[in-house]
Amino acid sequence: MSDRLPHEKGFHVSWDQLHRDARALAWRLQGHGPEGGWRAVVAITRGGMAPAMIVSRELDIRTVDTISVKSYNHQTQAEPVIIKHPDADVVGDGTGVLIVDDLVDTGRTLEVVRAAMPKAHVATVYAKPKGRPMVDTFITEVSQDTWIFFPWDMALQYVKPYHGTDD
Numbered sequence: 553m554s555d556r557l558p559h560e561k562g563f564h565v566s567w568d569q570l571h572r573d574a575r576a577l578a579w580r581l582q583g584h585g586p587e588g589g590w591r592a593v594v595a596i597t598r599g600g601m602a603p604a605m606i607v608s609r610e611l612d613i614r615t616v617d618t619i620s621v622k623s624y625n626h627q628t629q630a631e632p633v634i635i636k637h638p639d640a641d642v643v644g645d646g647t648g649v650l651i652v653d654d655l656v657d658t659g660r661t662l663e664v665v666r667a668a669m670p671k672a673h674v675a676t677v678y679a680k681p682k683g684r685p686m687v688d689t690f691i692t693e694v695s696q697d698t699w700i701f702f703p704w705d706m707a708l709q710y711v712k713p714y715h716g717t718d719d
């Protein structure tokens with residue numbers, strides 16, 4: 553995360569909120585697939601896996617695969633590389649395939665994913681302005697200087713009361 557700082561704001565997403573937003577994404581996608589419906593979901597690991605599970609459940613899509621993209625740092629420029637492809641027999645050129653990720657930020661990850669499946673439909677739960685053109689469907693936009701905190705990266709912890717003492 554350090555190479556992506558500074559971020560002025562934080563947007564904290566609870567499991568409950570993530571569930572609601574991923575369901576809203578599924579609702580928006582329902583009926584918008586090609587004739588015959590969506591054939592498969594491809595989750596972009598790892599952040600896309602929880603949203604993809606929720607979307608595939610809501611839309612009753614049983615064929616779910618993954619694509620793994622790793623961002624390598626070469627002199628501060630992050631260069632995403634696909635380190636695991638989905639099953640070619642399942643996805644083909646992407647027709648009828650729903651690619652799901654938690655968010656788009658710069659759009660670099662989706663650039664390489666789209667190149668691998670040009671005809672797929674790309675859906676993210678959250679989007680930042682720079683990456684928006686890379687997404688077909690999303691639910692909530694946040695500003696570019698906002699860092700989104702996901703529930704799998706967080707834990708409940710004690711917070712000091714405003715009045716300054718611990719009891």
Ligand SMILES: O=P(O)(O)OC[C@H]1O[C@H](OP(=O)(O)OP(=O)(O)O)[C@H](O)[C@@H]1O
Pocket residue numbers: 596597598599600621622623653654655656657658659660661662683
């Ligand atoms: O639009 P971009 O600037 O490419 O950023 C968006 C990507 O960054 C995060 O994944 P990350 O690479 O951190 O890996 P993870 O999903 O395994 O946490 C996020 O889950 C998106 O996949």
Ligand SMILES: Nc1nc2[nH]cnc2c(=O)[nH]1
Pocket residue numbers: 556655657698699700701702
């Ligand atoms: N968790 C998280 N990962 C990211 N990867 C790129 N942008 C973000 C972000 O805002 N939050």
Ligand SMILES: [Mg+2]
Pocket residue numbers: 596597598599600653
């Ligand atoms: Mg990711």
